[in-house]
Amino acid sequence: MDSLQNDRKWWKDEYVYQIWPASFKDSNGDGWGDLGGVIESLDYIKELGTNIIWLSPIFDSPQHDMGYDVSNYEEVYSRFGSVFDVEALIKGCHVRGMRLLLDLVVNHTSDQHQWFKDSRSSKQDPKRDWYIWKPARYDENGNRHPPNNWRSNFSGSAWEWDEATQEYYLHLFAKTQPDLNWECVAMRQAVYDSSMKFWLDKGVDGFRIDTITIYSKDPSFPDAPIQDKDSPWQLASCHYRNKARNFEHIAEMNEKVLSKYDCMTVGEYGPTYDTDLALRYCSAAEKRIDMGFQFETVYTGFGKVDKFKAQPVAMGDFKGSHAKWQKFIEGNDGWTSAFLENHDLPRSVSRFGCDSPEYREVSAKLLAMMEATATGTLFIYQGQELGMTNIPKDWTIDDYQDLEAQNYYNAVKAATGCDGNALASAMGGLRQVGRDHARTPMQWSNSPNAGFSSVKPWMRVNDNYREINVADQLADKNSVLSFWKTLLKLRRKNIGVFAHGSFTYVDDSPLVMTYEKKFNGEVALVMLNFTSESQPIPLREEWTSTKPLIGNVDKSEDQKLGPWEGRIYVK
Known part of the structure; x- marks a missing residue:
């Protein structure tokens, strides 16, 4: 499959470890994770088997959206450290044979960025058109309204009125995150x-x-179609996602900057479910980016219009989407990524596995087997290697820190007049798919504050840190962490068939995921039971004499997979 790109780029066979800086490790006792904590942990990350670090935003920011509101791209948020600390981290990575990726946030800035301050200072300012400004609409009674009905991704209108210059500016996210005019x-x-x-x-x-x-964005800024009749604000992604000009912008970004360096790029596709569109970004011939994150698979069960109106994960949908994106680069010159968690997603063991004490470890290992045999560059999110879980269901909205969660809850509260049933439903959605689940502090030990900090952290630590932490798992050869280390070594030995092999399901069971990967004469068979019940497995004759390369349970039956049992065969 890789033959269409004759030179196998270094980033194809590597593993990336994502760090959410605020929650990773506090080295100076202020309750916030920082770059010093990352530097202290480089050997841990290297020994796990990962050799690329991706840092979520570290740039200067008022932190209204945890750094995704940048006020200065050339400075570092003081609680994280300084530019000198980044330079030390780069050096620390490189001497270990590791690499460092930063988060590039350039759809919008903070409203505290000097560019925006200049832009809103006057309609005549040279930077006025660096952002998207539009006049108001007025109804027949003379009442002022935003330019269109677009909904912000963080609830409410995507437009904010600026009293000083008497125009609205566009913000597809928070009102403190004005969109740049590309x-x-x-x-x-x-x-x-x-x-x-x-x-x-x-x-x-x-x-x-x-x-x-x-x-x-569509330059005419038309109204979005009505999908939510209960709201004046509508999902408008059809007017700003994957537009023709967008592909031109990314090509220019590559031509003017990225192509001048031996660097790696991975783009966030978001809810882009068309593989042809995705290929336009990551095709080597198109010269845009190296790979992307598709969210269709990990969004299984999310509400289509309102993500918080979530449903339990339907295994058939999950299997179908997984196969679609595993096969997406077969026969072309594209590349892809493999991931189940990041800073925007709930914990995978709580969504796709079973986080009860009985099955948490075995199902976390099963998900690790699925990811370790997946096509593409592998991404692991901090704590995933431990089987960290979603936050407890008895936490209240006051324990949730994410701006998206707070805005959503307050919007429901305002729209329903504090209706108890509506607010309970909103909390139910947050407990299923909220972003806070991934942002609790890293669980390093069973000491106070989970060993993350010597003082109370900026966000509450998950209550189960005494049962799930690095220190205990490092000392346990059967832990989820130890299993990940073994898997990553096995993936390295079998990188061709796992990362580059073609993908085919060999069983149509709605409960068991069984597939073959093939590459240059190598064949791998993977069997994964996504239930808490034993399931029959009609092992095909050609595999009966082959012993599993690895499994996640101590004892297996020949014709049955135990609860959450997985097996990997290679020949």
Whole structure:
């Protein structure tokens, strides 16, 4: 499958470890994770088997959206450290044979960025068109309304009125995150210089590129179709996602900056479910980005219009989406990523596995087997290697820190007049798919604050840190952490068939995922039972004499998979 790209780029066979800096490790006792904590942990990350680190945003920011509201691309948020700390981290990575990716957030900035301060200072300011400004609409009674009915991804209107200049600015996320105007040449050049070249010249090895599909908006800014009759604000992604001009912008970004460096890029596709569109971003011939994150699989069960109106994961949908994206680059020159968790997602063992004490470890290992045999570059999110879980169901909205969660809950509260049933339903959605689940502090030990900090952390630690933590799992050869280490070594030995092999289901069971991977004469068979009950497995004759390469239970039956049991065969 890899033959269409004759030179196998270094990033194809590697493993990436994502760090959410605020919650990873506090080295100076202020309750926030920091770059010092990352530097202290480099050997841990290396010994896990991962050799690329992706840092979620570390740039200067008022932290309204945990750093995804950048106020200065060339400075570091003081609680994380300084530019000198980044330089030390780059050096620490490189001497260990590791690499470092930063998060590139350039669909929007903070409203505290000097660019936006200049832009809103006057309609005549040279930076006025660096952002998207529009006049109000007025109804027959003279009442002022936003330019259209677009809904923010964080609830409410996507437009905010600016009293000083008497116009609205667009913000597809929070009102403190005004969208940049990618039609402005001067703005694009400033982005390239300030957010990309500045760091690449310091030795950074690439970027995860935030919201890469939405830079270009329909210039006519039409109303979005009505999908939610109960709201004046409508999902408008059809008017700003994957537009033709967007592909031109990403090609220019590559031509002017990325192609000048030996760097790695992974773009956030978001809810882009069309594989042809995804290939336009990651095709080697198109010269845009190296790979992307598709969210269709991990969004299984999310509400289509309102993600918090979530449903239990339907295994048939999950299996179908997984296969679709495993096969997506077969026969072409694209590349892809393999992941089940990141900072925007609930914990995988709580969604796709079983986080009860009886099955948490075995199902976490099963999910690790699925990911370790997946096509593409492998991504692991901090704590995933421990089987960290979603936060407890008895936590209240006061324990949730995410701006998206708070805005959603308050919007429901305002719309329903504090209706108890509506608020309970909102909390139910947050408990299923909220982003806070991934953002609780890393569980390093069973000591106070989970060993994350010597003081009370910025966010509450998950209550189960005494049962799930690094220190205990390092000492246990049967732990989830130890299993991940073994799996990553096995993937390295079998990288061709696992990362590059073709994918085919060999069983149509709605409860068991059984597939073959094939590459240059190698064949792998993977069997995964996604239930708490034993399931029959009609092992095909050609495999009966082959012993499993690895499994996640101590004792197996020949013709049955135990609860959450997985097996991997290679020949």
